[in-house]
């Protein structure tokens with residue numbers, strides 16, 4: 001079941017110098033939901049993810065997480081409130097082993113739960129257990145994505161942000177990743193906000209979705225509603 005508002009983004013404007021990337025974005029993520037943000041290349045999806053972490057910072061508007069205004073907080077303080085991300089491009093540490101990468105995700109106060117948390121990651125992604133001593137850079141793209149999500153989970157997040165988890169992966173691997181996200185949400189009640197160019201997969205997975213065009217949210221609805229919407233179908237689902 002989904003509950004009260006966990007993340008509330010209101011009227012957010014973000015700029016890179018003079019370039020306006022977000023133009024008054026409103027997005028809400030409720031406890032227990034999987035929310036998908038879809039949109040074309042350059043629409044501003046990654047910028048929104050990064051703005052949540054305060055880099056770049058919103059020039060105006062407000063971002064509230066679990067009742068705390070995080071709009072002006074430094075990134076490390078935002079992370080401490082237990083928002084974790086798997087960023088665009090995964091950003092795993094290529095020279096470190098799988099286990100060391102997972103250690104990097106656990107903050108010092110989480111080290112006492114380390115074995116338990118690592119085991120949970122390995123239950124979700126058994127492939128990572130098989131590769132435990134392998135360096136991150138030698139993993140396949142799908143395994144690197146699993147590691148990136150696993151590392152984020154080590155922070156015991158209340159909210160997991162995923163930037164294009166399916167990018168560049170084969171369909172079977174995309175399914176494994178999406179199944180794992182669904183499983184995390186179903187069994188642990190983890191709230192997930194994901195950005196995707198794979199609109200079909202993301203909207204099938206999501207409780208609710210938003211469509212972003214040129215730095216604005218132009219449409220929102222349940223995953224099912226958006227999948228059935230003729231404009232969404234024409235722009236993002238057909239021939240894609």
Ligand code: ATP
Pocket residue numbers: 016019020021039040041042043044045046047048088197
């Ligand atoms: P993609 O799927 O390609 O990552 P996106 O929807 O995530 O697309 P953003 O990466 O957020 O879009 O980009 C939004 C806009 O901001 C684009 O016009 C982009 O060119 C611009 N932009 C992004 N990063 C920067 C930057 N570091 N400096 C200047 N402009 C940027």
